[in-house]
């Protein structure tokens with residue numbers, strides 16, 4: 001029997017992971033702890049909310065008493081930690097909320113787990129991180145697990161800091177952890193501030209598609225369910241104290257990806273070819289915009305046998321189909337307080 005605390009389970013990747021875990025491990029208790037910030041949405045988990053091995057707790061990972069009480073109440077013996085502020089653009093306008101959740105929240109979880117797990121060997125803390133901690137690649141080459149950290153945005157600096165704390169607890173207190181650093185995820189339930197869901201929503205409404213700079217930055221894209229499967233594998237079979245890079249082996253220049261998306265959207269919406277591409281609008285570049293991320297995931301493939309399952313073109317079509325079928329979901333997460341926040345921060349783009 002395992003009692004696993006998944007933090008950030010109402011967010012994009014977290015909701016896919018929670019769904020995967022409750023279905024695959026009916027003997028585990030999965031406790032989803034989430035503050036339900038603008039990015040967290042319980043609608044993402046409607047289909048599993050009544051399953052007997054699933055519990056939701058609304059709490060802030062920075063709240064010592066709340067985390068303490070969850071560990072006691074559920075006798076937690078595994079943590080998979082995803083709760084975070086996750087959007088680079090927001091980290092540029094409000095870095096302190098990233099320090100608070102990503103750094104202080106992570107250390108708070110580490111402290112509580114360390115205290116409850118003293119003397120136990122059936123426990124494990126899994127820290128979910130990003131490839132952005134490695135910084136920006138300017139030519140060939142890939143991030144490997146030993147690439148030195150060189151974070152360039154307030155978001156990646158806060159994630160790098162949390163990664164360092166996890167490793168420091170492993171080194172100092174022999175705290176049992178595993179970690180992974182993953183590339184850009186895509187798929188259903190991603191908040192429409194990130195590139196793909198934002199552009200899908202804008203194309204439907206025939207609003208401009210704001211391409212930062214010249215659109216030549218490169219990202220590696222991974223189907224979100226493949227990330228969830230990798231996390232499951234590493235949680236159960238990864239070596240203690242090790243880090244695994246996870247990536248899709250699927251690099252795209254933003255502008256090429258956007259043109260492909262436009263083509264798919266024209267087809268799905270029955271619009272004339274070239275309609276969506278007319279919405280492309282080059283805007284001022286993101287401050288400090290990382291040029292390229294690319295992951296070498298061969299450690300994960302060679303040691304644990306993981307590989308991405310989905311071809312990108314297929315995954316993109318599935319993603320578009322989901323957002324088109326769930327226009328109400330987009331409208332709801334973009335409405336009310338969220339919308340006011342976006343309008344205030346970024347103007348009409350959202």
Ligand code: NAD
Pocket residue numbers: 007008009010011012013014033034035036037038039040041059060061062081082083084085086087101105128129130131159181182183184185186190191
């Ligand atoms: P997300 O923004 O969609 O979800 C984050 C979740 O954390 C939300 O449900 C939110 O309510 C919750 N949360 C935020 N602050 C909290 C707090 N103080 N206490 C409790 N819950 C809180 O993020 P995501 O894209 O699903 O990313 C999840 C994790 O994976 C993050 O740690 C992120 O750094 C990492 N990651 C993301 C990507 C990606 O492409 N999205 C890639 C690699 C790694």
Ligand code: TYD
Pocket residue numbers: 088089184193194195196198210211212213217218219254286
């Ligand atoms: P994003 O989805 O924010 O992820 P990340 O910054 O973590 O990689 O952005 C993906 C890429 O798309 C990144 O190079 C920035 C670019 N981008 C735009 O050009 N316009 C946009 O409106 C957004 C949100 C992103």
